[in-house]
Amino acid sequence: MLILHISDIHFKRGEAGSAMDPNHHLRARLVQDAKNQCAKLQAVPDAILVSGDIAYSGHPDEYAFAQTWFEELCDAVGCDLSKIFVIPGNHDVQRDVAKKPMVQAAHNDIKGTEAHLLTGKLSGYLNDEDNGKQLYGPLENYNGFAGTYLCSLSPPDRTKLDRLYTLNDGSKLRITGLNSAFVSSHADDVGKLFVDPASFTLTDEYGVSHLVFCHHPYNWLANGQELADHLGDVAHVHLFGHEHTNRIELNRDWVRVAASAAHPDRTERGWEPGYNFLELSVSQQNGERRLDVTAHVRIWQHRPGQFVAKTDKGGEDFFFQSIRLDAWEPPVEQPTGNNGVEPADQADVHESTVTEEDASMTSLRSLSIKFSKLTFSKKLEIAGKLELFEETDKKLPDYERFRQVLLRARERGLLDAFEAEIQTAQSSAETTNKKD
Structure with missing residues (x-):
């Protein structure tokens, strides 16, 4: 399975698509580089994960431009727009809405809650219709855009998103997107944002590997250490955005990738645009099932300007980790019924809490x-x-x-x-x- 991971595009109203668009060349090179990498890997992305900050200020014009660019990107890499899977970041929040006194009062109430009471506080807000709408109000324009890809968010039942894919051995990969921007505003600070209690419902499943992506890294979340501990137990791949600095951690039980921004602010120290490809497959080694993760980290090089591979200490132009998986056997095929559809397939076509x-x-x-x-x-x-x-x-x-x-x-x-x-x-x- 091939995944294209992009974060922090920051399409800015009045700038993106204008006659003096400062990122036009960079975007064009990213699209061309992604096309070349797909040809090199001889694969088409099965999913394009966008980990937040699609817009710069959550304005509809910014999302209109994003839709046009996503069409260009998908056309270049040879996949359909339906492969796109988005979650929000802090720049997808409408700051003028988030600044309203009632919204700020809710934010301050949540931020002032002691750690051991936080789950109850967040659940209380998100389960209440009026309070839930208040917290999600600043994401209204984002939801209008994300709804195109069936990625809109709505409390209390759809505050995280799931898609389930089939890996090469017939087992499943569940990709889960978390929302870390529902308490975001002009007052954001390290350790002052949140993921909601639904983020902690991920659990071990027979024959299922987990990939989770979230905009804000753990250090930006008040419940970040709790989330890191939980995902360290159940998720094999963790993807983040927001900080615009590329990092990759290869652990025995998981791989964590912090993405460079596709469009970092040019005044940032260490300006380094980037994006990632991840290859995932299951292998057998010494009688053990392993999830093989190959991360191709693409970063912008200066003079000459082009995207190049970030290399590991051994000089390889990719990063590799093989993670042990629990034993699993594919189910015995069931005989088809009179309509020629197997019972398992019949179950898949019904709406549930998990989007198959x-x-x-x-x-x-x-x-x-x-x-x-x-x-x-x-x-x-x-x-x-x-x-x-x-x-x-x-x-x-x-x-x-x-x-x-x-x-x-x-x-x-x-x-x-x-x-x-x-x-x-x-x-x-x-x-x-x-x-x-």
């Missing part, structure tokens, strides 16, 4: 991306025509309302009809544009 990487969810993300490009009125028209709205949707934000529309279309067996309506709308829009 099955054909159903991949298709749903692809439809979501196409649907997001339609006008608001056209989205309403399609949802109304297929009777996918319900009374409870009226109080939901748009990104959540249309997420529910997509899920209902799948539950009711209407995905083909839904896709046909999208295609008709796209064709109509193209015809109108040609006439204009």
Whole structure:
């Protein structure tokens, strides 16, 4: 399995895409380098993980540019936009909303809570509808963007995100994205941010390896040591962003990668743009299952300017660690039923707390991306025509309302009809544009 990891892109309104965009050349070289690396590795990314700070100030224009650039990147590396998996960072927070007195009062209440009472405090806020909306209000624009990829967040039940992939031996890799930005504002400081109690529900699962990515490293989190201890027990790969300094730690039981920023501020000391590729596979060594992790760390070199490999002390242009896994045997194949679908596959197509990487969810993300490009009125028209709205949707934000529309279309067996309506709308829009 090949993973492309990017962090801290910081698309800035009025700058990204402008005639004097200072990062245009850097982005173009990153896209070309990623394309070249995929060719060298003879693989296409199975997932593109973006660990926060997609925008600079959480403005819709910044996310509009991000969508365009993601399309360019995916086209270059040969994968579909549905492979993108995003989590928020502090720059994805709308600071003007986070500065409001009621939001700051909630932040200060959480920050002032003693460590042994913190889980209860956070649970109390996130389980209360009004308080949950207040904490997540500054992420509204981010959620509108992330919803395109079915990555929007909503307390209390969707404060972390999961996708499940199949590794080369048939076992699973669960990728979990954590939100460390829901108590973020202008007052951020080291040790003053949080992950919520759902982050500690990851556990050992038979035949499952874990990769976790989060924007803020442990030292920025008030409950960071607790999280480090927990993930050290259950997760094999930990990815972070935020600090713009590349580091890689190879432990017996895990690999931790802190990403360089794709767009660090040019005034930063030690300005070093970068991104990462990770190869994951399961091998057998002396009768043991091992998760082999190969990290290709790409950093910007000056004079001549280009992305190059960061090397380890042995001179290799990659970092490698083989992590022991628990014993696992693939399940015995079950006989197919009259409909030709195995019972296990039937279970995968239902919505649950875990998003399986099955054909159903991949298709749903692809439809979501196409649907997001339609006008608001056209989205309403399609949802109304297929009777996918319900009374409870009226109080939901748009990104959540249309997420529910997509899920209902799948539950009711209407995905083909839904896709046909999208295609008709796209064709109509193209015809109108040609006439204009």
